[in-house]
Amino acid sequence: MPNIQCLPSHVADLIAAGEVVERPASVVKELLENAIDAGATAIVVEIERGGLTYMRITDNGCGIAPGDLPTAFLRHATSKLRTAQDLAAIGTLGFRGEALAAISAVSHVDIFSRQKESDAGAMLHLDGGVAGEVRETGCPEGTTICIRDLFYNTPARMKFMKKDSAEGAAVHGIVQHVALSHPQISFKLLRDGGEVLYTPGDGKLLSAVYAAMGRDFALGLVEIKGCGGEIEVEGYVTRPLNGHGTRGKQVLFVNGRFVKSQLLTAALEEAYRNRLMKGKFPGCVLHVTLPPDLVDVNVHPAKTVVKFVSDKPVFDAVYYTVRSALDAAEKPPEPEKPKENFYRTMTVQQYRETAAEEKKPVGSYSRPAAVQPSPVRPAPT
Ligand code: ADP
Numbered sequence: 135m136p137n138i139q140c141l142p143s144h145v146a147d148l149i150a151a152g153e154v155v156e157r158p159a160s161v162v163k164e165l166l167e168n169a170i171d172a173g174a175t176a177i178v179v180e181i182e183r184g185g186l187t188y189m190r191i192t193d194n195g196c197g198i199a200p201g202d203l204p205t206a207f208l209r210h211a212t213s214k215l216r217t218a219q220d221l222a223a224i225g226t227l228g229f230r231g232e233a234l235a236a237i238s239a240v241s242h243v244d245i246f247s248r249q250k251e252s253d254a255g256a257m258l259h260l261d262g263g264v265a266g267e268v269r270e271t272g273c274p275e276g277t278t279i280c281i282r283d284l285f286y287n288t289p290a291r292m293k294f295m296k297k298d299s300a301e302g303a304a305v306h307g308i309v310q311h312v313a314l315s316h317p318q319i320s321f322k323l324l325r326d327g328g329e330v331l332y333t334p335g336d337g338k339l340l341s342a343v344y345a346a347m348g349r350d351f352a353l354g355l356v357e358i359k360g361c362g363g364e365i366e367v368e369g370y371v372t373r374p375l376n377g378h379g380t381r382g383k384q385v386l387f388v389n390g391r392f393v394k395s396q397l398l399t400a401a402l403e404e405a406y407r408n409r410l411m412k413g414k415f416p417g418c419v420l421h422v423t424l425p426p427d428l429v430d431v432n433v434h435p436a437k438t439v440v441k442f443v444s445d446k447p448v449f450d451a452v453y454y455t456v457r458s459a460l461d462a463a464e465k466p467p468e469p470e471k472p473k474e475n476f477y478r479t480m481t482v483q484q485y486r487e488t489a490a491e492e493k494k495p496v497g498s499y500s501r502p503a504a505v506q507p508s509p510v511r512p513a514p515t
């Protein structure tokens with residue numbers, strides 16, 4: 135065996151980049167998360183050729199100070215985590231300080247950023263992670279980051295890329311998921327110049343579902359809302375009659391992160407037991423929210439696995455919330471109650487008495503005074 139040596143830093147960076155940046159969609163996911171963490175309310179994603187040649191993400195968030203621009207691209211450089219204790223209660227989507235370093239190691243990057251209170255913005259260009267000079271420039275408030283020729287210096291990775299259309303579809307999927315977990319933010323996706331997704335950012339989950347999942351999906355839904363202890367469950371599930379042929383329309387989030395979870399899927403599907411046709415699956419946009427210390431977020435950023443400290447309460451919260459919403463949706467609407475005393479049998483005597491109580495003259499008729507016949511005049515002589 136040859137002697138042991140530390141890897142040169144650019145090789146270490148490329149290896150690390152390989153873990154974070156799998157394909158264009160993983161770049162878009164990281165950059166969207168950064169924009170959200172920056173407090174953006176409107177985010178535009180533009181891609182060309184599935185993102186392989188060009189991706190641009192524009193946000194109206196807090197921006198980055200010119201002096202911090204090069205630092206943001208260093209490995210383990212983050213503004214979101216300071217101490218080991220912070221890890222237990224992380225509230226931001228990113229925290230490893232790896233994404234920008236990884237993305238810039240395998241592409242050409244241009245970043246433009248302006249902080250809210252500054253008159254001018256700044257820009258920085260990087261090639262394969264090597265940064266140029268920070269330059270002052272005019273730009274809108276927020277941050278715009280352009281990524282060109284992803285994997286230009288890692289041909290081995292490039293070989294694993296699918297067709298442009300498949301990479302573009304994966305980007306579309308990521309934007310959909312991020313939009314569904316942030317209805318208060320407006321997202322726009324342009325693919326090769328054409329708008330393919332636009333959410334209004336009006337804070338309503340149903341608006342985001344309508345925009346991101348399509349009208350047909352949005353019209354066949356039942357709203358769900360419930361909780362089990364500290365575990366809150368809300369969102370929309372498909373009506374049993376609107377079952378889907380695959381599980382592709384099951385979109386699950388835990389504390390705002392898109393996840394794949396057999397546990398959550400099982401709880402959802404158990405609630406539909408005996409309600410769906412065979413071979414059909416429920417669709418959903420389901421948000422599970424629980425205290426951060428009951429879920430392990432320190433899993434790999436590029437993966438969508440989730441681990442709960444205890445599975446049973448999470449299963450139960452989802453199962454019972456979905457089941458009771460489906461039960462309520464299945465019940466036929468209650469018929470309008472007839473007026474009290476609508477049906478009564480009574481004798482004529484009882485009827486007269488009741489009517490008299492209600493002060494309605496019945497049975498005896500006396501003319502009102504105004505129309506009393508005038509006294510009979512004496513006949514003319
Ligand atoms: P992380 O998000 O894990 O902190 P990143 O490498 O993704 O690491 O980003 C590094 C830092 O750059 C962030 O902590 C943040 O301070 C800054 N940053 C990145 N993107 C943006 C953005 N769109 N707006 C404002 N600041 C940003």
Ligand code: MG
Pocket residue numbers: 164167168227228229231233234
């Ligand atoms: Mg980040």
